[in-house]
Amino acid sequence: MDSQPSILVIDDQPDNFDVVETLLDGENYQLYYASSGQQALSRLHSFQPDLILLDVMMPDLNGMEVCQQIKPSTMQAVPIIMVTALTDKEDLARCLATGADDFISKPVNGMELRARVRSILRIKQHYDSMQVLLKLREDMVNMIVHDLRNPLTSIVLGAQILRFPDLSPEQQQGKVEQILIAGQQLQSLIDSLLMMAKLESGKMVLNYTEVDLYTLCMSALADIEAIATQKISP
Structure with missing residues (x-):
């Protein structure tokens, strides 16, 4: 990624943030911290990280409840890795069911954490690139569809004028050329x-x-002339 990926660590225990910070030291990530689920949700209104590391067991709003609120929102594209001491398969399945993209068990292993973070961020980068391409495609299609109106208008206008009975041969030829160019x-x-x-x-x-x-320039001028003719025609 061109810029530093940002990671929001949500955990009610500040010591756990220190652990994550130490394990990810040297990985060129920008780390941010929220001490509760509610604080994290408030912060996410104005800040969109590239990845969220979310502790499951927290007072007030637990990790699953936080995840359930993030995923249906405009933040749904932000990947979430649950950090949990839960080991029961049903509990882990519930983590994924709430919308989490992955989970890592406590105590956190540094090699595993780095590998999972790299993997998720790589997927996020591909997703972001795809969104840029889709937006570019949408803009190009809208632009071309909009531009189709000009030659179509010129063709229709030229054909209508050709129906006038008193056009001279020179005028007829001019309109034929206009239709051809359009x-x-x-x-x-x-x-x-x-x-x-x-x-x-x-x-x-x-x-x-x-x-x-x-x-090429003369063709562009002819197109503009056809549009201008349409605007001044009675």
Whole structure:
């Protein structure tokens, strides 16, 4: 990960935080501490860690109750490792049923803790990267779908004008060119959608070609001219 991963340790015993801090020393993590479940929930309103180490046995709100409140909220993507002295399989199953992603038994073994934290943070990093890609895809699709309106409008407008009986041959030819340019732009946008689908499937092959910037700029100007014509037409 590019920045220091942040870990929130929730435990009513400060000595346990010291133990975790010692065991994770040198791992380049930014550690934060909450001494109760309620304090942790209040803090999570303004702070989203990359991982939560959550003690199960706490007064007031125990770890399972805290987990049950975190997971249905906007914090559901934050992974939780339960730290528990419970050994009964049913109790451990309940920890996972409340939404915990993993658990580690007390007394905490340093090698096991480091391995589980690294594993969970690696999964979290992959999840975050996927969310960024999905957001980028959504933005691109919205942008392309929005841009489809311009060439479609230009084509419809040009076709409607061609129906006027008193158009000169030069005017007719101009509108035909306008429709052709808009159709080419529409085709380019559709090609972009298909290209994005290939990128997502990993089947994209890059072909480098020379681009005529003059033609590209003139095409963009023609598109803008078509839009401007639409706005000033009675």
